[in-house]
Amino acid sequence: MTTSYQQRPQTASSKAPSTRSVIGESxxxxxxxxxxxxxxxxxxxxxxxxxxxxxxxxxxxxxxxxxxxxxxxxxxxxxxxxxxxxxxxxxxxxxxxxxxxxxxxxxxxxxxxxxxxxxxxxxxxxxxxxxxxxxxxxxxxxxxxxxxxxxxxxxxxxxxxxxxxxxxxxxxxxxxxxxxxxxxxxxxxxxxxxxxxxxxxxxxxxxxxxxxxxxxxxxxxxxxxxxxxxxxxxxxxxxxxxxxxxxxxxxxxxxxxxxxxxxxxxxxxxxxxFVADFVGRVNMISAVVRDRDENGDALVEAFGTRMITPCPRGVGKGEDVTITFRPEGVRWHEVAPDRPNVLPARVVRVEFLGEIVEYEVEVLSGQTVVGSLVARGAPQNSPSTGSTIHLELPPHACRVLTA
Ligand SMILES: Nc1ncnc2c1ncn2[C@@H]1O[C@H](COP(=O)(O)OP(=O)(O)OP(=O)(O)O)[C@@H](O)[C@H]1O
Ligand SMILES: [Mg+2]
Structure with missing residues (x-):
């Protein structure tokens, strides 16, 4: 398995932006x-x-x-x-x-x-x-x-x-x-x-x-x-x-x-x-590690599909893990792109929240529903309820947690 396209998130400490102020200099x-x-x-x-x-x-x-x-x-x-x-x-x-x-x-x-x-x-x-x-x-x-x-x-x-x-x-x-x-x-x-x-x-x-x-x-x-x-x-x-x-x-x-x-x-x-769930919204899915490489990436099986995700050291073949990813990390397509981690899904709920739209999907394996996920995206480009789409979980947006 080769994956060299991982974009790791930044880890620099964030400073709150300075904004218009009602508190004066003194x-x-x-x-x-x-x-x-x-x-x-x-x-x-x-x-x-x-x-x-x-x-x-x-x-x-x-x-x-x-x-x-x-x-x-x-x-x-x-x-x-x-x-x-x-x-x-x-x-x-x-x-x-x-x-x-x-x-x-x-x-x-x-x-x-x-x-x-x-x-x-x-x-x-x-x-x-x-x-x-x-x-x-x-x-x-x-x-x-x-x-x-x-x-x-x-x-x-x-x-x-x-x-x-x-x-x-x-x-x-x-x-x-x-x-x-x-x-x-x-x-x-x-x-x-x-x-x-x-x-x-x-x-x-x-x-x-x-x-x-x-x-x-x-x-x-x-x-x-x-x-x-x-x-x-x-x-x-x-x-x-x-x-x-x-x-x-x-x-x-x-x-x-x-x-x-x-x-x-x-x-x-x-x-x-606990942290993943407490800090922001998150999807968690059960998976099994099928293979891993020296770059720190693993091939896992989830929803009956093979997926690629970064994987911490010490997690071995055959291990049961949880894959987490944020709703905003998910992309959707009408036509399945030729990339890893693409799952067919049916949209069951679309909620307009102003600056974003949240949608809930059932993940499909053939006609069978094998799980559900929550995704978020720009309101200008949201899928409609009842439609069948292809969800992409880019590897860099996924994270493996062990029990
Ligand atoms: N004076 C007290 N006597 C007995 N138990 C106490 C006392 N003060 C706090 N506790 C208990 O200690 C635990 C921690 O309380 P604490 O007030 O530190 O929680 P907290 O994290 O600040 O929660 P919150 O977000 O609700 O303010 C709680 O179970 C609380 O019931
Ligand atoms: Mg308190």
């Missing part, structure tokens, strides 16, 4: 000069006592965030994202493992530096702004009471700079409750940034905002984080948020990190079925 960006800290979390363990039993919820979580990096923990509800973040913040005491920021040990599992001495800012999902205070007082209050309490004029200056940074300086004397949802979220951000932390923790900070505002705030947040050079640890269950904003993403499941990678790597090279 003196603070200059003042923040020393940039962000380096966070090392090593073997973090946390359990809770439930009905007299110790239940582990974070199980040996290990990761490093380099200075200035935007790092996300992504995973389904209950997988331990918030607990990990709270252990880093010092709001929970871990039961094991080590957390350090710029070499300063914050937690060893038995000893814990108090939250106000950690040089960390935090933004929560529910903003947690103080409703009885003005916008300005919300921003200045932590600076007046925290461990490193600042002189009045310095606290005032920093609070105003932080408000300016998120373009709320004009609202300083308003009651905090007289702000919109997006403005309240920006106030929470200003408050977290006002004392110039070395690390910013964000727990689902955009999930209470409507879809449009969430998109805008994503860009704002990313741009601000980059211009300040601050290190950010972001928690979300929203894969598009994690992919669009992060330098690195760690996918968590059941208290563990199952894969850490750049957004592109995660999307195009998921380590297992």
């Amino acid at each position: 003196k603070m960006a200059v003042n923040a000069g020393d940039g962000g800290g380096r966070l090392v979390v090593d073997g973090l363990e946390k359990h809770y006592e439930l009905d007299g039993a110790e239940v582990p919820v974070v199980k040996g979580v290990t990761f490093t965030i380099e200075p200035g990096m935007f790092y996300s923990l992504l995973g389904p509800s209950g997988c331990g994202k918030t607990t990990t973040l709270r252990c880093v913040a010092g709001l929970e005491n871990s039961n094991g493992g080590r957390i350090s920021l710029d070499g300063k040990v914050l937690s060893t599992g038995t000893e814990h530096v108090s939250p106000d001495k950690r040089d960390i800012g935090m933004v929560f999902q529910n903003y947690a702004i103080w409703p009885h205070m003005s916008v300005f007082d919300n921003a200045v209050f932590p600076l007046r009471v925290s461990a490193g309490k600042l002189p009045k004029h310095e606290a005032r200056k920093r609070a105003m700079e932080a408000l300016e940074l998120v373009q709320l300086d004009g609202f300083a004397h308003r009651p905090a409750t007289a702000l919109s949802g997006g403005q309240q979220q920006r106030l929470a951000l200003a408050r977290a940034l006002a004392h110039r932390p070395r690390l910013l923790l964000l727990d689902e900070p955009l999930s209470n905002l409507d879809a449009k505002l969430r998109d805008t705030m994503r860009n704002e947040l990313r741009r601000l984080q980059q211009s300040l050079g601050i290190t950010a640890l972001y928690v979300t269950h929203d894969q598009s948020e994690a992919l669009s904003m992060s330098d690195r993403v760690a996918v968590m499941n059941g208290g563990r990190i199952v894969q850490e990678a750049s957004p592109r790597e995660l999307y195009f090279q998921p380590a297992d079925r």
